Amino acid sequence: MNKITINKINYLDTFPVRSAVLRQGKPIETCFFLGDDAVGTTHFGLYIENNIIGVASVFTSKNENFDIKNQFQLRGMAILEEYQSAGFGKLLIEEIFNFIKINQVELLWFNARETAVPFYEKLGCTKKGASFEIPEIGLHFLMYKYFDI
Numbered sequence: 001m002n003k004i005t006i007n008k009i010n011y012l013d014t015f016p017v018r019s020a021v022l023r024q025g026k027p028i029e030t031c032f033f034l035g036d037d038a039v040g041t042t043h044f045g046l047y048i049e050n051n052i053i054g055v056a057s058v059f060t061s062k063n064e065n066f067d068i069k070n071q072f073q074l075r076g077m078a079i080l081e082e083y084q085s086a087g088f089g090k091l092l093i094e095e096i097f098n099f100i101k102i103n104q105v106e107l108l109w110f111n112a113r114e115t116a117v118p119f120y121e122k123l124g125c126t127k128k129g130a131s132f133e134i135p136e137i138g139l140h141f142l143m144y145k146y147f148d149i
Contacts, residue, residue, distance in 0.1 A: 002048045004088075006095045009045035011036035014055040014076055021078035026136075033075055035059050042099065046079070046092045054079040054092050058099065063109045065128060065142065070149075072100055074110035093123055097147070104149040114139040 011032075018031040035041055036057065046054035061073035074096065079089045100108055111134065112120050117127060125145045134140050 004091070005047045006092060007045050007047065009043045009052075009055070011041070011043050011057070013045055013052065014043050014057060017052060017055040017078050017080060018076050020080060022076065022137075033057065033059075035061065044092060044095060044099075046088055048083075053083045054088050056092050056096055058096060058108075063142070063144075066107055066109060066144065068107040068146075070105045071107045071109060072103075072105050074108055077110070077116075089119060090123065093120075097123075097145075100147055101149070106147055106149055107144060108147070109142065109144040111140040112143045113137075114141065117141055117143070 014036075015028060015031040019026075019028055023030045036043075038059070040060035041057060043057045044055065045052045056077040057075045059073040059075055060071075062071045063073065077089070077092070079092070096108070108125075110120075112125075112127075114131065120143050121127075123145075125143045128142045128144055131139050131141050
C-alpha cells in the first residue's frame with residue numbers, strides 16, 4: 001500500500017496541481033493567489049509516496065457576509081484528476097478542519113465551483129446566497145462551515 005501524507009508546503013509547491021486542475025491552459029502566473037506569500041497563509045500538500053497529488057491553502061481573510069471575528073478562507077483546493085473521487089479530497093479537507101480547530105478559528109469560508117458543492121455539503125459545509133460568476137473560471141457559490149471553539 002502506498003504511503004499517504006499531508007504536509008505543510010511552500011506556496012510554490014502548490015503550482016503544479018493548481019495549474020493542472022484549476023488553471024488548465026492558463027499561464028503559470030495565474031496559479032499565484034494574492035496572499036499566497038503572506039505570513040498568515042498556510043499551504044497543504046497531499047502526497048502519495050513522494051508525489052504531490054493534492055493541494056489546498058488556508059488564508060487569514062475576513063468575509064463581510066459573516067459577523068464572526070476569527071475567519072479563515074480556503075482557496076486552491078485541488079486533487080489531480082486521476083486521483084479524484086477516491087477519498088483524497090476528504091482527507092485533505094479533514095486535515096484543514098483539524099488545523100482550524102487547533103487554531104481556534106470559528107469560521108471557514110470559500111468560493112466553491114458549482115461542481116464541487118455536493119462534495120463540500122457532504123463534509124458539513126453550507127451554501128450562502130445565490131451563485132455568482134468568477135470571470136474565466138466559472139460559476140461559484142459562497143460556502144462556509146462553523147466550528148465550535
